[in-house]
Amino acid sequence: MNRDALTRTQAIIIVIVVVIAVIATLIYYAGLFGAATTPKPTPDYILIGGTADLTGPNAFVERIFVYGWKWAVDKINKQGGIYVREYNKKIPVKLIYYDDASDMSKAVSNMETLILKDNVLCMIGKMGPLAASATIPLAERYRVPTFGLAYYPDESVIKSKYYWSQPFESYEQHSSVLFSAINELKLETNRKVAILIMEDPLTTKFFDYYKETAKKYGFNIVYMEPFTILTSDYTVMITKMKESDAEVLIFLGIAPDAVTFWRQCKILNYRPKIALIVLGARTYGWVESMGKDGEYVCTLDFWHPTYPFRVAKYHATCKELAESWEKDTGEKWDSSLAEAADSIFIFADAIEMAGFLDREKVNEAMARVEGEYLSGYLKFIDRHLPVPDVLMQWQGGEKRIVWAPRDVPISIETPIAFPLPPWS
């Protein structure tokens, strides 16, 4: 009897202990399960930050950048955003940018605000080597992938870990375009070249490159001189060019200088057989300032609305980008639109490849980005995105492609006008 009662008590205790153990186990595992499956809150946006000159001396170019960024962001968001594996869904992109009026200290301060206050995932840097040198230390210090426009992969770009630059292929390619075109198109000149280059940290490097490429392609530089920005009189230089009998002219300078120079060429009746005006004749302001006298001048650029390239994933085409800009602003297209839009598309691909909204992972993924973008088929080399220049010529008030390197898969529909007709 006693033995039975003891057994019953023991049985009750055992049952209670088991029940408690089962409940405790269930609670414990339920808790673990719950913790493991509670989804991390998905961010509303992927934040990309930028700083641009909207009111200063470079506002003309950098406003175009901002348009290109916004256009690309809009294209991405129309497709629902960027797919992020971490959240297994597409997340829209939000662009935050501040005005720096081309003041480098303000640009740096803007970028610190973007990193520390806005907590952006990545940043779009500024244009030019000076901006690159101001931006690279920030990118490195805060370990934020930054896409700048340094134009040339110098040591600071190559050695940096978080700074990526575009879109200038190389000094060699840039300085050889005209010589290659003359040779390939079999344009007959006396092969005497006159070169004027503005004094600037970026452009003065061209002196050596032009000497090398001219020699390599069989040209003879008979006159070569630097000039300061906003020179008012080119009489001496033009006279010497005439005396040197140079039939090939290369002028590298900004628009106000190019206009003054070319007007004085006409006044002094100097007409080479072919003229390449780099930078100064790049925009449509050239034909506005020069009228018919600006016709048939060649210039270099790396993008044109007729380029066949597209970003299929986001239904973005070159033609559409140019048309959108012209419709919204009433101004003619500019190649800066494509480089700006591409920088956003490249970031989008890097984020998607990384799969996480993590700066380190996105930065690692940038090196693996490769594909067709608006500027062509792009792939980073030494943290730099080379985009080759093509030769364009002003014809009928439009900038038309007249020659491209063989590795640029575009069709040339307009023959080059050669030699330059006499002054109108």
Add this chain to the structure above:
Amino acid sequence: MELAGDPMISPTLFLQLLFNGVLLGGLYALLGSGLSLCFGVMKFFNVLHGSLTLLSCYFTYSIFSLVGLDPLLTSLILIPAYFFLGFFLRRYLIGRLRTFDDILIVGFSLTIVLKNIVLFIWGARPRGVYTSYSMLAIGIIGDIRVPLIYLTCFTISLIGLISLHLILKKTFLGMAIRAVAQDPETASAFGVNPSLIKDLTFGISLSFIALSGTLMSTIYNFDPSLEVLFLIKAISVVVLGGLGSVLGTLVGGVVLGLAECFAGIAGAQYQAFVGAIIFLIIVLIKPKGLFGVYAE
């Protein structure tokens, strides 16, 4: 850096540079005249000079682009418009400021405002006025070619400067301006209203800015950053020639123009440098400028 070419200049090139320098100098003189008049009479430095010159370039550009009015005719609209702008600006703003520091601060603030207005309306893209005669040249003596636009601008500048000289020397207004410049209190005792004279002088000063801006727009491409260049050129001309002297302004302009053109012989990169050296030498030798009048 030059690789070839005769280091000696030919007589043709010398004469060409001489013509270019003198013609360019005339335009520079006109650019400096407004600043000289303002400082000579009111004893304050108009920091708005560059911005207002640039604004005149943009007005000329817009009128030319929209209506097709010749830039030189545009000056007939801009000169009176700028005169009234100057008159009222002096009367209702600058004239009410007590110290030169206040004038400088307000001037710099207005410069920023004007720059942003330019950026807002015209953007930062370089603009230019291209007329049928922009690139024409007249052949004189052998191969020497004189740009028609330079010659036209020089002639207009000369007419403007001679008119200013005649106004200052031959009219009652000019006498009153000179009297106020020398001693406002004594001038007041003789029935001259110094405040009104200063309003009128500032108006005239701005009229010259309007004219120089219109002419500049026909020769150079311009963008919002050029205001600084205009101001520097104007200061150089005024300091070289001497404050308050029309003849001095003309000489200052021509010296600067010749210096820039002939400096090209040494190399294009020395143009600005040579201009600055001449500026420094004259300032060291004659601190009041070559023909300073009111600086006493």
